[in-house]
Structure formats: C-alpha cells, structure tokens
Amino acid sequence: MVAIRAKSRPLAVFSFILILMSGCGGALNGEQKPDRREAEAEKPKEPYTMKIYAAGVAETEFDDRFRQVLKQKFPHITVEYFPGVKGATLPNLVAEGNIPDLIRTDVPTLRTAYLDLSLGYDLNDFVKKYKYDLSRFTSVFIDEIVDAGRTGALYGLPVPPYFPQALYYNKDLFDKFGVPYPKKTGITWDEVYDLAKKLTRVEGGAVYRGFSSHPGNTLRDNQFSLPILDPSADQLAEPEKWKVLFNNLLRFYEIPNNTIESTATLDGSAFAKGNVAMMTNQHSVYLKLPPELNWDLAAYPTLEGAPKLMPQRGPAYWSISNTSTHKEDAFEMIMVMLADEVQMADSRKGITTTLNSPVIKSALGKESPVYSTKNMDAVNVYPPIPYTKKRKAGLTDVPGLTLQNLQSQTFVDVAMGKMDVNTALRQLDEKLKAELAKEKSK
Template identity: 55%
Template sequence: MKNVYARMAPLCAMLLVLSACGGQNNDAQQGGSAEQTPKAPVKKEPITLSVFGFGTAQDNEFDQRYRKTLEEKFPHITFKYIPQSQGNSLAEMVARGETPDMIRTDIPNLKNNYLDLKLGTDLNELVKKHNYDLSRFNAPFIQEMIEAGRTGALYGLPYPPYFPMVLTYNKSLFDKFGVAYPKDGMSWDEVYELAKKMSRSEGSGVFRGFSANIMAMLRDNPYGYPILDPSAEQLYEPEKWKPLFNNFKRFYELPNNKIEATRPAEINDAFKKGNVAMQANQYSQYLPIPEEIDWDIVSYPSLEDAPKRMVWRGSFYWSIAATSKHKDEAFQVMMAMVSDEVQLADAKKGMLPTVANKSIREAFGKDRADLQKKNMKALFYYQDWAPYSPKRKAGLADVPTVVQQDSMAQTFHDVASNKVDLNTGLRQLDEKLKQELAKDKSK
C-alpha cells in the first residue's frame, strides 16, 4: 500500500506545478480580454464493455444495481452483461475467444478462475493514473487482494457486500421450549450449553440445537490460521487445528444433533427446515431464510483464548481482463461501481459496504423494513477485524483457496460423521494438499 501511495506522490506534485504555472491564459497575461470561445465537448468514440458477473440466481443484479448509473455516466459505452451459466463459465468463454472486459473475482477463486487463465491485470498503474484513493476501502480488502496475487499486484477493487460470521437463531423454537434467546457477546461454551437445551425429541419430531457452515468457520477462523502452510508443502500446523475441530465437533456429538449426511445439506438446508434452533454462518442476502421462520441474529461466538474480533469473509471484486482493449474505460466504470453514491444505495438495501465511510455503514438496511426489526447491530458488535489468513509466498506452488477450504470442510464432515478419527482426518487432509501441490507443479 505504501508503495502505491509513494508512486502517486510524484504525479500529484507534477499536477500541482502544472496548475500553478498554467493558471492564466495568454490574453489575460497580454492585458487583453480573458473571454474564450467555449470548447466543444470531446466526443468519445462509442465502445462496448462486456461484464462477466453474477451467477444465474442473481441475473438481474447488474441491471438493478449498476446499469442506470453507468449508462448516465458513460453514454458512449454499451454494457453487455454476461451472467455465469451452464456452458458459459469464464474458462469456457476464454477457450472460445470471448473473454469479457470486466470480471467478477474473489479471493477463493482468484488463482483458478482468473490468474491461471492468464487474465491478471495489475490495477496499480490505473490507480496511479487516475489518482485513485485506495484508503477509502476497509484496509483488509485491499491488503488481502494484494497478498493473494503474490506479486504486489492489485487485481481488483472490492464491492459490496462482505460477509461477517453471525449466529442466527429460530425465535419460535426458543419460545416453544421456554429457553432464553441467544445474546450478543456469547462464548462458544455458552452456545454449547444452549445447544444442549435445544437438542431434543418431542413426539415424532427431532429438534436440533445447532447447525453450521463449518467451511466458513474453519477458513475464516479468529486466529487467521491458513489451511496450507504459507512456506512449506503441508497442512499448516495440525496441532493448532485440533482445538478448533474439537470445539465444533462436540456440537454434533449431542443427542438429537447429528450432522446432515452431506455438507450442502448441513450448510444450506438444515436451518431452513425450521427444526434447528441455531446456525453459525455468514450473514448474506444471498442466503435467504424462508419467511415462515421467525429468525434473528447475534454476534458470532468467541473462543476463550482468541481475540474478540469480527470473523469475516471478504467481498467480491471487479477485475479487468488482460485481453481487454478498453482497460482505462473499464477502470473508470469500476470506480463508478464502487463509488460512495452506489455503495450508499447498496447499504440501504442491506449490503455491507466495502468502504470505511461511517455514514454509509450507518445507513445499512434503512430501506429494508424487515431488517429494521432485526438485531442488525450484531454485524458491528466487534470493533476489530480478525486477520485474514496469510497467503503462499511468491514462487511456491499453490492450491486454489476454494480447493483448500472444500478439502478441510470435507475432512471435518468426515470426522463429525465418525467416518474417521481426528488424527486420521488431518493426516488425510495433509496428503490431499500435497497432491494438489504436485498438480500445480506439473502445469
């Protein structure tokens, strides 16, 4: 970050000098009239920018969030939005020679779905050219993207939302069994005691006390542990992972709280059935809860020996393809898409902003009557951000984050399902990571 600002300083100085030296026109200096014939606006050549973005579940999101603003600001640009769909993945588009100009990226897929496709465009020069202030963003989003790229390059600008971890609970079930609701600032031990009370059978029904998105909980842990060691070809310090595994595993050892048969069922379906009292997961508008469930949230539970910090998954990013013939225009469009104006509108609709602007954060959910009734302050309960996990050192073989996180989540699921013991599961995870590293080396 300091290098970016350091490179910007000479440019800013030059602009100041030019401004000071060229502030008067010739006529004024000669004592003549200062009036000038207005210059006709420069007509910009029309271009088309293709934007590859949201999955099919959010096909209208580009239009709803951006199109009107962009078409008003850039009348010479025709925007061709391309949603991801079957047979239309980014890799398939690249193979067909139809690479879009702008691409939605994220940290877990940066390697496999952007850099490995030879699409990486370092935005640092465009940041410098446009004197763009990166400090307006929450710092971890920029820092993690730079570190994930492993070369000092900046491969994207973060746009809303990001995804903090929270504990969601079913108020109706707590009312049914006469148990007090969870509250902000709870520890995992306190949540475990609640889960014991809420895991029960009644008549022909089984009521689970707890479910979780273990993949997110392990990847986005409060210690900032990486899954793959940053500098060695192995799982990062298995002994450090054991307490985390055991903390979560105990919930699935409770009577009537057996983990679902598959990871998607546990993460995506369990809480929606209406018979699960609590779920630890990311807060996201992309994970809607059925209207018939009377839910609320509290802050994510803390571990006794871990700092009390917000545990989070970063945002998505807008990036530019190396093949684009309109990189400068694409960057200007990206600046508009992450502007305060657009992020304020996003925040009011319930999307957590990626900028540090306090007034935008305070506008969160203002246009959402449903959110006004929820404990949304839980999203901001922790003042400090948990560290993101350190990335692999430059020059070393690497494994896409998405592969790392899925491999670890499957390991936990196998352990919680009693298919393997913890030591065996971690050993198998270590072997899996080494196999993936070997694949990367063979490319």
C-alpha cells in the same frame, strides 16, 4: 499637419483590429475558430460496447445495483453483461476470443479463473493517475487481493458484499422451550454450547436440534485466521490449532440428537427447516430463509485464546482484463460502481459494504423488508478479522476451492464418527501433499 494626423487615426485603429483578429485566430464574416481542446471536449464520444463478466451474479441484480448509474455516467457506452452461465463461462469466452473488459474475480479463484487465463492487469497505475484513495476500503480487503496475486500487483478493487459470520437463532424455538435468547454481543462458544444442549430434544416424535452450521464456512473463516495450507511449507498449517477448531465445533455434533447432515451444504441449510434453534453462518443476501421463520441475529461467539474479531469471507473484486482496449473507461466504471452513494444504496438493501464508513455500515438493511426488523448491528460488533496468510511467492499452491472442499468433507467425516480428529488431520495433511504433487506435475 494636424489634418494629416486626424486622417491617419482611423487607419491605425483598423490595422490594430486586424492584428488582434489575426492573433486570436479570427476568420472572415466575423466567425471565430473555437479552441481545439474545447472542440474535442464538446465532440460526442464514439459509442461502443463494454463487456462485463460476473459469474454467479444474475443480470437482474447487476441491473438493480449498477446499470442505471453506469448509463447516466457513460451514455455513450452500452454494457453487455455475462453472468457466467453454462456455455458462456470465462474460459469459454476466452477460447472464443470474446474476452470481457471488466471481470468480477474473487480470492479463491483468482488464480484459476483470472491469472491462469493470462488476463491479469495491475490497477496501480490507474490508482496513481486518478489519485484514487484506497484507504476508503476496509484495509484487509485490499491487503488480501495483493497478497493473493503474489506479485505485488493490485488485481482488483473490492465490491460488496463481503460475508461476515453471525449467530442466527430461531426465536420461536427459544420461546417454545422457555429458554432466553442468546446475548446480542459478547456470547462465547461455551455459552452457545450450553444453549445447544438445552434446546436439543425430541418432543411429540419431532427432533429439535440445538445447533447447526456450515462447517466449511465456519472452519475456513476461523477466528485464528488460520490457513489450511501452510504459507511456507508443503503441509497442513499448524495442526494443533486446527485440532482446537475441529474439537470446538465437533462437540456440538456429539450432543445426542444433534446429528450432522451428510454434507456441509446440507447442514448449512438445516436451519431453514425450522427445527434448529441456532446456526453459525455468514450474513448474506443470497442466504434465503423462509418468510415464516422467526429468526434474528447475535454477534458471532468468541473463542478462548482467539482475538475478538469477526470471522469473514472477503468480497469479490472488480478486475480489468489486460486484453481490453477500454482499460481507462473500465477503471472509471469501477470507481462509479464503488462510489459512496452506490454502496449506501447497497447497504440499505442489506448488502455489506467494503468501505470503512461507519455511516454506511450503520445503514445496513434499513430499507429491506427482511433485514429492517433484524439486529443487523450484530455483524459490525467486531472489526473484520485479518485474511488468512497466502502461500509465499515461488511455492506451489493449491486452488482455494480445492482446499476448502478437502477441509470441509474431512470435518463432516469426523462428525459422522468415521474417524477421530487426530486421524482426520493426518489424512488431511496427506491429501494436501497429494494435491501439491498434482500441481507440481502440471
């Protein structure tokens, strides 16, 4: 009996091995079938083209900031870039059926250049799926895009830069006339006005202006966060506050020899000529000042009765087209382009971050040949001011650019002496109502 048990043992062991091989998906010739999920993960992804549209952003800028990092993270995706040139604007592409997957939107044109084209897509589901932390961003930027959409949807995530206001000053003119530079922080509009009077003069046949601005930006990005069109009624919002804002800026152009240019854009570019001592304007990498101009920055002047916050124009946003067949990849691309390391690289170049990171903010301009010698802390002295209130859902609205242009030209007309402030604001109110009537008739 002992001999029989000894012979049976190898057979039993062999049977056990066969059972194990069967349970593990064993194969002939010693091969083992790989786990199906592992095989899918190891399988190369199918290559395809992702179309990205960003009107007004040159392809060289996109390449410098984003293309390489996207190529590293998504080697199977080829990016086709559209900068919105003539003949290839977003409406052109939509009409051709060549709709981009990713679109750079902004608040003033969110309706006319995105939602009205039936491209709107809510990112909230992807935010939940990826547990994406929206608190990374300066909260006013997230709040504004949600409010602007008027549906509660999140139509985009904020991409740098945004455009904080600051006080620019020409150091050479201050030195020439023996006037101390503006205080770096805490200067008031009244103090700027006093400096402007001292620095406006005619010498040797040359006119030196104490102050200029881009009135459209200065009034739009105002310190009351005051909208042009009332959020709840078909009229100019709070005319008495607009009167304060108009009068505050108007007094500078009433200084003899500090005459405003014929358009807001021309007055905004006057500082670059070298004969203007101070300018309020946005900090923007797109604002090109001559290299020979010896300028610096101070914090934006505070206004009596207004919060001590920094006026700003919000950023653009990365949005996804609802027609895209690559929405999830598009969202992953957005996350990569808005990552901390990408925004830190942007900040070092002088591009303001949309994140609330003090470390990234403090790096602003540190590696820029232009901004590394400037007081870039000036744009971070005060927190960004809340965005202007948007129209309530259900009320007819007017495109943001239309509102801005009406307001800007109205002020220029006042500053040129064509009408007084009260008349100008009354006419602006009438123009707004006319625009609303146009929109309602569509």
